[in-house]
Amino acid sequence: MADGAATEDDFGAFVPGERFRIDGTPGGPLAGLTFAAKDLFDVAGRVTGGGNPDWARVNPVPIRHAWAVQRLLDAGAALIGKTITDEVSLGILGENPFDGTARNPRAPGRVPGGSSSGSAVAVAAGLCDTALGTDTGGSVRVPASFCGLYGIRPTHGRLDLTGMMSQAPTSDTTGWFARDAATFARVSAVMLGEAIPDELPRRLIIADDAFAVADAAAAVALQPLVERLGRLLGMVEHEAMAPPGLVAWANAQRTIQPSEAWQTFKDWVDRVNPRMQFSVARNLAAAAVITDAERARAQSVRDAARARMRALLPPGTILCQPTTPFPAPLCGQRLSALDPLRERITRLACHGGLTGVPQVVIPGCTVDGLPIGLSIIGGPGTDASLVAVARALAD
């Protein structure tokens, strides 16, 4: 990375005042790499700001690093700062009125995607080699797509989330970004605690229902990469991933995730009456009144979705889909313009939190010069295999 350039324009990726350096253990597998951590991860001695001044104000300074931060430091990577997040991770676009909106280096004037916005921007801008994000409802996958990066949402429950600020526990994961496949594989092996295999899956399912959610231009732009992927794996089939419809899955996730988020944040909200963007407060207020009956219905959709993904993705089979329905939207749009965009993004991202399967975002495609990612998804535990596919595609 270009240390000199970093001080000249950091693209607003870092929380103000939160650039620093903590060296990793010498001689580890990630020696020579630098990383940043989303401001939801504890770094000993520094406030975990969570993208909201009233979160930062009332929470104690952590005395130890989050598991993920410690993992990368132990492997030899150096931590260079904490990056901007949507408020308490409740956002998918990356516009934060408190800490600022990190600027998307690959799509000027457009949102970086969120909530791991600063981590994606820091990597995309070359300020560090990798960066930690969190993904509950798309918060690594969406900024990876919008910023033209590799990114991963690991299998739910696989990594230790100690020291990572929670949102919705049954959907929360720790993910990371990289600009190139080799770095992505190197970091992934450390984080997953598993070598990236040489053997690849042999069967690809193209999720037709997911491609149908995307803009036609986005689906067209991803086609060459889908074809390369198909040639790499061998067998290609077309199938709908969500038999009841992606809208049904999205609605279930939009019930389960906010319900859990309200449980996570309600005491803080009650105690502090925090300042928030209207859209964040509105969504929390709506979450507060979700009923047990709605939750029960959503849970039955979730159970069926999990069974569906396991059946669809036996060992050796992966699925591909557009990560997002379109490249990064313009910054500063009206809520009424953004709400339908958020809804479509959720349709393509909901299965992650809903079913817990791992997903890797592969960059390389553009629509009118704007990045958009192709995603590959495997059954639970196939994280390393998905990374292997991403690496093989780059060769």
Added chain:
Amino acid sequence: MADGAATEDDFGAFVPGERFRIDGTPGGPLAGLTFAAKDLFDVAGRVTGGGNPDWARVNPVPIRHAWAVQRLLDAGAALIGKTITDEVSLGILGENPFDGTARNPRAPGRVPGGSSSGSAVAVAAGLCDTALGTDTGGSVRVPASFCGLYGIRPTHGRLDLTGMMSQAPTSDTTGWFARDAATFARVSAVMLGEAIPDELPRRLIIADDAFAVADAAAAVALQPLVERLGRLLGMVEHEAMAPPGLVAWANAQRTIQPSEAWQTFKDWVDRVNPRMQFSVARNLAAAAVITDAERARAQSVRDAARARMRALLPPGTILCQPTTPFPAPLCGQRLSALDPLRERITRLACHGGLTGVPQVVIPGCTVDGLPIGLSIIGGPGTDASLVAVARALAD
């Protein structure tokens, strides 16, 4: 007022950076007096901040003074600054996390009341002689009660609201505060454009239903003032002001006022996605989904309430009630503790916006040393007569 003391401790009454001086026209009836204006009133060349940074940021700097500001300047009073308000006037307690919470000089550690919090505090602290507030749902009356001041909510529609930030047009009014009855009467005569009469009403109705809403200690504390008022006027009767119940009136006002507030602010909210306290955003979000049927039901309650107040308050009759059910609550309480308090405050304040009648708050009573105001209410247009009663009571 004590100019020297003002610079030593301004009780956080003023918007940061908004203390200044604009002299009034020499020789007017208010010559020698100073006043402050709530940050909802335009002052030429200064941003009307509205208590919210994202309101201040996107609204143009006014080129002329609001009518009420000009009125006081023309009468010879000098404007010394702009005072803190709840965010876009949506609050009744006066806790503003952006501009700060003005400190109640009469009740340390307790809220000042809102939304005209800074104006009440500036007058109560002796920083100026009078101050402009706005009252839509209680925003002059409540801080007058909590800070031990005279205050008025004039007859709806009586004063020119040009240059005053609107919230709910069918309820919005301009009001003002004073520490002593003489100043209150002097300012009121100018603002109302009408001499304060010597003749007083001759019949007092004690609103039993309103006293029943108050804490027992508050009702007891107000009793001596009620008795003096009764002796002053002559005839005393007891009656319930709201035949369908104050809760029914409060529910109607809590439908009409937020509906109109949403109309007032929805374009701004949509365009800016403003930062707000959770409680403010929550209430606006709830307002956005009020139905036409709910509005129609509330309007029929309003029509009946207006007829009731006209019937109850013929010329020569006024009503008295506790302004608030209790003195100022402690600062920094949980939302879940404050919400029931807000609800009870609204039960005693709702008739103002709902029926448009004028109301004057009279200080002088305390509960455990904390001020609480007695309110007198007359039929539409009897503003000067109510001020006359307040003045006569002080003699």
